[in-house]
Amino acid sequence: MSRIAIPSYEDQPSASQPLLDAVQGQLGVIPNLFLLVGSSPAVLEGLIALNGALGRTLDVRTRERIAIAVAEATGCDYCLSVHSFLAANMAGLDADEIAANRAGHSLDARADAAVVFARAVVRTRGKVDGTDISAVKLAGFSDAQVIEIVANVAINVFTNLTNNVAQTDIDFPIVRAGA
Structure with missing residues (x-):
């Protein structure tokens, strides 16, 4: 409750x-x-x-991948449940891709760079090093898109923390972080 x-x-x-x-x-x-x-x-x-x-920046698949990676990193069952559902039903990601996202990766090479960078932002609380930024830019993300990845991390951290504090009742098929 x-x-x-x-x-x-x-x-x-x-x-x-x-x-x-x-x-x-x-x-x-x-x-x-x-x-x-x-x-x-x-x-x-x-x-x-x-x-x-x-919603007008990175494509929906990338945004959902980031949301899943961040939810797993913060241990937010509510957001992990929501974004696993949206990833499968709205973004068309399959179970293997969602599992990779939960592990902080993607099966798509370009998306993997975004997800790895997003997890680094969470892990380092934004104090990423130059190799992290170089890797995401080498994968084809512009400076603006790097900022958009950070913004997606930020909004997801906000909702993750809110739901972790509140222990919000999950109203989607339940997925548990760390499972």
């Missing part, structure tokens, strides 16, 4: 309800993460805005 109450839609602040309506319109459901964060309209607005902006 979640350690922080997950308000129902009806119990959300009035400023959060239109934002949650937009989430439901896009996903067909309002995941517990958004209901949890909705208790703070400012945080919900920021999360949705950054998520929307990042």
Whole structure:
């Protein structure tokens, strides 16, 4: 059971309800993460805005690979469950690719560079060395895309920490970190 109450839609602040309506319109459901964060309209607005902006950067497969790698690294069962589901059902990644992502890699060489770099950002708390940056750039990622990878790590760390603190009730098929 979640350690922080997950308000129902009806119990959300009035400023959060239109934002949650937009989430439901896009996903067909309002995941517990958004209901949890909705208790703070400012945080919900920021999360949705950054998520929307990042949705226009790296391709969905790369974003999901990064999300899975970060969720495994932070031990977030909620986010690992969500992103494993989205990776398979929205991004078309197979079980072998998802397993590689959980291990901090990808079966695709270019994507592997992004996932390895993302895990290095998490592991070093951003204090990566020059070889980490060189490797991701050698794989064909531009300076802007390196920053986009970091931004994807950051938004995922935020949601991972939020869900780890709250122990948010998982509303997707459950996947356990470290399993």
